Amino acid sequence: MPEKIKIIYIAGTSRSGSTLLDMILGSAPEAFSLGEVSSYANYRAKQGAKIKKPNYHCTCGKFLDECIFWKNVNERVAFNYDESNSAHNNFSLLKFILTPKQSKIKNRSYDDYELYSAAIASAKESNSKVEYLVDSSKSPIRLRNILNNTRLEIFPIFLVRDGRGVINSLCRSSNKKWSLKNNNFGRALLLWVFTNLSISRLLKNNPHRIHISYEKFCRDPKPFLNKIKSLTNINLNLDNPLQTINTTFRHNLDGNVIKLNPPTEITKDEKWKHELPWAKRLLATTIMYPFHKKWVYLK
Numbered sequence: 001m002p003e004k005i006k007i008i009y010i011a012g013t014s015r016s017g018s019t020l021l022d023m024i025l026g027s028a029p030e031a032f033s034l035g036e037v038s039s040y041a042n043y044r045a046k047q048g049a050k051i052k053k054p055n056y057h058c059t060c061g062k063f064l065d066e067c068i069f070w071k072n073v074n075e076r077v078a079f080n081y082d083e084s085n086s087a088h089n090n091f092s093l094l095k096f097i098l099t100p101k102q103s104k105i106k107n108r109s110y111d112d113y114e115l116y117s118a119a120i121a122s123a124k125e126s127n128s129k130v131e132y133l134v135d136s137s138k139s140p141i142r143l144r145n146i147l148n149n150t151r152l153e154i155f156p157i158f159l160v161r162d163g164r165g166v167i168n169s170l171c172r173s174s175n176k177k178w179s180l181k182n183n184n185f186g187r188a189l190l191l192w193v194f195t196n197l198s199i200s201r202l203l204k205n206n207p208h209r210i211h212i213s214y215e216k217f218c219r220d221p222k223p224f225l226n227k228i229k230s231l232t233n234i235n236l237n238l239d240n241p242l243q244t245i246n247t248t249f250r251h252n253l254d255g256n257v258i259k260l261n262p263p264t265e266i267t268k269d270e271k272w273k274h275e276l277p278w279a280k281r282l283l284a285t286t287i288m289y290p291f292h293k294k295w296v297y298l299k
């Protein structure tokens with residue numbers, strides 16, 4: 001039986017600091033970051049359609065269709081777009097959250113093992129040390145699918161940021177999905193609670209699981225990176241984790257702006273403390289308290 005492909009998977013909600021973590025992990029010589037692999041199906045579906053959305057830029061600066069890394073991958077991955085699972089509609093997400101282990105939301109557009117195996121082969125062409133792929137898709141649905149794939153060995157990272165910061169950031173985003181300002185508070189709150197609950201349930205008893213509180217990570221990333229290092233043997237710079245991210249050449253699917261302008265220091269974003277109206281702040285603080293205690297303050 002061929003060796004399993006090792007994947008470091010970052011799970012959590014949007015706006016939880018996954019991009020930064022992905023960049024730090026991807027700067028280790030033994031790890032190669034792919035960004036948010038969950039957008040691969042959409043990209044392949046739109047390939048050739050002359051839709052040059054910024055999202056379909058690779059972080060190497062080229063359009064994905066012109067990037068040598070992704071060209072290599074695409075040649076090796078059979079693709080047959082299945083629209084039924086392209087969007088995780090609200091109903092399927094709710095069903096998934098209630099029964100994460102049973103509900104079947106499968107990726108039928110391509111084979112995950114085939115994609116990862118093509119990616120690792122393509123990555124090794126420029127760096128033979130690569131042993132791990134980093135996938136920062138965040139989605140619990142994708143996490144469930146790849147955990148069930150026996151040809152993959154998953155090292156899941158459960159990344160949780162203070163929910164009030166996530167809500168504030170989502171409600172202020174320019175993303176159309178979140179632009180209806182008034183209704184967003186409740187939606188963002190539920191999204192935070194249920195996404196994290198389903199990840200927590202999926203990873204219960206998982207021996208490879210690493211939990212990261214974003215707030216604690218910003219204060220001192222060392223103990224968290226040390227845990228990842230001892231579990232995976234990837235060479236992370238514990239004292240200065242940002243040192244190599246500027247010099248790492250990456251081919252990420254999601255053209256997140258911070259990847260084009262890497263940060264020089266790790267800073268906590270606590271704008272919610274003065275931007276979130278007091279009533280919403282109070283409500284979120286109350287509802288989220290038990291979860292914060294468990295996932296963010298790590299008591």
Ligand SMILES: [Zn+2]
Nearest residue numbers: 058060067251
């Ligand atoms: Zn590229």
